[in-house]
Amino acid sequence: MTEGKELTTWLDKVLTEIEGIEIRRKSSRRLRVDVAADALPALLELLRGRASYVHLSAISCVDWLDDGEFELVYHVWSYEMQSLVSAHTRIPREPGIYISVYDIYTPAAFFERDIHEMYGVFFEGSPDMSKFILTEWDGPPPMRKDFDSEAWVNDHFDWQNYNPEWLQEIIAQGGGIAVRPDEQRFSRKQ
Incomplete structure (x- = not known):
């Protein structure tokens, strides 16, 4: 058996210590x-402490609107095994609260803040958990699938007719926008 195969078998065996997990x-x-x-x-503690997955490279979030859940994905890397484990878990969208893993992986604080x-x-x-990118933002979390960016923009900004001379010249030569964006979209009210 090769060393890589032995490590793979060893990791699979270690992971069975956590009940109810599915490994692919x-x-x-x-x-x-x-x-x-x-x-x-407990899985992250096991991966970090016993399996040498010491590098948390990212935490990502997927909004499963129809399921009423968020999927949190913790990507951890082992320099020794030269492999990546992506640990997937789901939490309810409401109330949208989960426990920090900052005490296991210090960089988690940055990813958790971003997801928040x-x-x-x-x-x-x-x-x-304070804002650091959208410091002036007063709207709902913009990455949620139920966030309607077009409606938010229409509620918060006044449209102005933007038609400078240079654009008029392009249009006169046959270029420019053929169909306005508001005429292209299907109305959500239909």
Whole structure:
């Protein structure tokens, strides 16, 4: 058996210590683990402490609007095993609260803050949930699938007819916008 195969088998065996997880091997260097929300911190502790997945490269969020859930994906890398584990868990959209893993992976604070700002998920125990990109933003979290950016813009800005001379020249030569954006879209009220 090759060393890589031995490490893969060893990791699969270690992961069975967490109950109720589903493991899908994407390749020899990529593993997807689906885990219940209450078991995710234990999985991350196990990966970091016993399996050398010491680098949290990202936490991403997917809004499953029809399911009423957010999917949080924790991407952890092992320099020793040269492999990536993506741990997937789902939480209810409402109230949209989960536990911070800052105490396991310090960089989690940045990713949690970003997800809070863009999706509205609050991470209990995270050191800072304040805005850092959308500091002047007063709207709802803009990455949620139920956020209607066009409606928000229409409610907050006045449209002005923008028709400078240079654009008029382009239109006179046959260029420019053929159909206005508001004429292209289907009305959401239909």
